[in-house]
Amino acid sequence: MIRDQLADAIRSALGELGVDAPPTVGLERPARREHGDWSTNVALASAKAAGRPPRQIAQALAERLTVDAPPHVDKVEVAGPGFVNLHLAPTWLHEVLRDVVDAGVDGYARHDVGHGRRVQVEFVSANPTGPIHVGNGWFASYGDALGRLFERTGHEVTREYYVNDTGGQIRRLGASVLARADGEPVPEDGYASGFVKGLASAYEGPHDVEEAGRWAAGKILGFIRHQMEAVNISYDEWFSQASIEDSAAVGETVDLLAERGLVSERDGALWLRTADFGDPREERVLRKADGDFTYLAGDLAYHRNKLLIRGFDLVVNVWGADHHGQVASLKAGVQALGVAPERLEVRLGQMISLTSGRMSKRAGNAVDLDDLVDEIGADAMRILSLSTSIDQPTTIDLDRVRAESRESPVYYVQYAHARIASIHRVAAERGVARQPLADVDLGLLVHERELEVLRSLSELPDVVLVALDERAPHKVATWVRELADRFHGFYHDCYVMGDGVAPALTQARLWLVEATRIGLAVGLDLLGVSAPESM
RNA sequence: GCCCCCGUAGCUCAGGGGACAGAGCGACGGACUUCUAAUCCGACGGUCGCAGGUUCGAAUCCUGCCGGGGGCACCA
Numbered sequence: 001m002i003r004d005q006l007a008d009a010i011r012s013a014l015g016e017l018g019v020d021a022p023p024t025v026g027l028e029r030p031a032r033r034e035h036g037d038w039s040t041n042v043a044l045a046s047a048k049a050a051g052r053p054p055r056q057i058a059q060a061l062a063e064r065l066t067v068d069a070p071p072h073v074d075k076v077e078v079a080g081p082g083f084v085n086l087h088l089a090p091t092w093l094h095e096v097l098r099d100v101v102d103a104g105v106d107g108y109a110r111h112d113v114g115h116g117r118r119v120q121v122e123f124v125s126a127n128p129t130g131p132i133h134v135g136n137g138w139f140a141s142y143g144d145a146l147g148r149l150f151e152r153t154g155h156e157v158t159r160e161y162y163v164n165d166t167g168g169q170i171r172r173l174g175a176s177v178l179a180r181a182d183g184e185p186v187p188e189d190g191y192a193s194g195f196v197k198g199l200a201s202a203y204e205g206p207h208d209v210e211e212a213g214r215w216a217a218g219k220i221l222g223f224i225r226h227q228m229e230a231v232n233i234s235y236d237e238w239f240s241q242a243s244i245e246d247s248a249a250v251g252e253t254v255d256l257l258a259e260r261g262l263v264s265e266r267d268g269a270l271w272l273r274t275a276d277f278g279d280p281r282e283e284r285v286l287r288k289a290d291g292d293f294t295y296l297a298g299d300l301a302y303h304r305n306k307l308l309i310r311g312f313d314l315v316v317n318v319w320g321a322d323h324h325g326q327v328a329s330l331k332a333g334v335q336a337l338g339v340a341p342e343r344l345e346v347r348l349g350q351m352i353s354l355t356s357g358r359m360s361k362r363a364g365n366a367v368d369l370d371d372l373v374d375e376i377g378a379d380a381m382r383i384l385s386l387s388t389s390i391d392q393p394t395t396i397d398l399d400r401v402r403a404e405s406r407e408s409p410v411y412y413v414q415y416a417h418a419r420i421a422s423i424h425r426v427a428a429e430r431g432v433a434r435q436p437l438a439d440v441d442l443g444l445l446v447h448e449r450e451l452e453v454l455r456s457l458s459e460l461p462d463v464v465l466v467a468l469d470e471r472a473p474h475k476v477a478t479w480v481r482e483l484a485d486r487f488h489g490f491y492h493d494c495y496v497m498g499d500g501v502a503p504a505l506t507q508a509r510l511w512l513v514e515a516t517r518i519g520l521a522v523g524l525d526l527l528g529v530s531a532p533e534s535m
Numbered sequence: 536g537c538c539c540c541c542g543u544a545g546c547u548c549a550g551g552g553g554a555c556a557g558a559g560c561g562a563c564g565g566a567c568u569u570c571u572a573a574u575c576c577g578a579c580g581g582u583c584g585c586a587g588g589u590u591c592g593a594a595u596c597c598u599g600c601c602g603g604g605g606g607c608a609c610c611a
């Protein structure tokens with residue numbers, strides 16, 4: 001990789017100058033073209049320790065790198081307070097093209113930082129009391145895309161939906177179904193949605209809230225699964241909460257905590273001491289005075305199952321910010337079970353609301369995910385939800401989303417892919433076969449539009465790693481848009497085939513186009529968006 | 536009261552120590568006899584909420600304040 005070569009060269013040049021290099025040599029791609037292809041701030045960073053002015057170090061470094069130039073470097077300049085800017089010959093980008101083509105869709109920007117570690121991503125996990133809504137869909141895209149990033153970086157991923165199929169929730173659902181079936185109004189705390197009403201008319205089981213609730217939850221879950229598949233999401237596991245709570249798992253988990261000497265009884269309740277594990281509260285209740293376990297106890301049993309029984313190396317829970325209050329006690333409880341804290345991550349997504357107000361099933365102002373998908377399509381929905389950080393509270397203006405759906409950024413990117421497919425088709429029609437890459441003169445690719453495309457492609461491996469580290473799949477969306485942007489510019493200014501394009505240039509450009517196709521395909525796949533051959 | 540997130544162009548958002556702050560949409564003006572105009576090009580548009588601080592350098596980090604959202608149960 002070019003960066004390593006440059007970093008090594010800089011490090012050894014600094015050594016010859018008697019300057020201690022910082023542990024990592026800061027090398028970045030400047031935002032401005034005139035600042036070169038790569039730029040280093042080592043002179044600025046090491047000035048203080050070296051006791052020399054940064055520009056003086058930069059000057060000496062630039063001279064060394066000019067005399068003993070690393071591969072592709074053809075001009076070195078000192079700029080600003082002490083940056084050393086490296087201007088590279090286009091050959092470095094031609095190597096990028098080869099890297100992309102050699103690796104292909106399967107291999108380019110694939111990393112093995114995970115070393116096969118088993119990661120579970122749990123997301124959505126909305127109660128099966130009705131179809132999931134657009135807000136849930138936002139986190140669904142996020143969780144799935146995060147899983148894709150983990151997969152591409154050498155992790156083994158399990159996508160999981162935790163199904164609340166137990167307790168009061170289910171009884172309220174059952175009571176709502178029975179009330180509807182009897183033609184009575186649903187209870188105050190019930191579910192009055194049209195979906196439940198529709199289910200009720202089909203219910204033929206016994207007049208029992210538990211039975212009716214379980215039946216309805218199963219039906220609803222089937223629908224949720226369908227909603228998820230409609231946005232290209234497939235779960236590996238639908239984990240039943242009842243399977244935890246109806247088993248001895250909760251009691252066992254509490255016993256385990258007791259064995260560790262962290263549990264005490266007071267006022268008829270059982271308390272877990274959590275203060276030592278980063279919880280701002282001293283203690284949390286595990287078993288209420290009425291003998292029932294708390295939600296926390298059940299959740300700890302579930303997480304014991306994830307982390308100690310199934311033994312995932314890393315568990316990532318994607319939650320809405322309205323569950324913020326659960327984080328500290330859960331993390332503390334998991335540590336109390338003896339699990340290293342870094343094995344459990346909770347990503348809180350800020351609230352998604354509609355211009356008409358916060359979405360709520362109870363309030364009845366939620367818009368079902370599948371309704372929006374029917375209108376704008378799954379790909380537009382995914383790009384829309386994956387274009388912004390989950391730290392950003394989002395307000396969706398549905399009228400606007402509908403109105404703008406035809407101009408969705410997704411089409412911009414997909415169109416680039418379709419154009420490429422079209423070029424390949426036309427080339428085949430005209431009998432223009434691509435020669436083996438080794439026989440093609442990539443040195444002909446010197447147009448600024450061509451180089452811009454290649455610069456974007458060179459960034460993808462870094463983008464993937466940063467997106468992974470920051471759990472920020474939207475960075476992939478930003479990148480893929482930029483690649484498409486540069487490709488459209490190339491497409492406009494640089495004909496691949498046609499009058500006045502020499503056969504050798506056609507060959508080089510066909511490979512550039514192919515490399516772009518690979519980049520777009522990788523980026524779109526990471527987002528779970530389709531890459532059409534034509535539009 | 537305490538905790539988390541956010542405040543960047545008219546709107547929706549990127550950028551989250553680096554050199555003159557970006558994109559889409561909206562509004563303005565151009566470009567199709569070639570591989571898809573779902574495209575391209577140009578111009579317009581900003582006290583990066585406010586005030587201090589750290590730094591060679593702050594939209595970015597720290598502190599305080601203002602504004603918005605969320606959370607602080609023997610509920611799930």
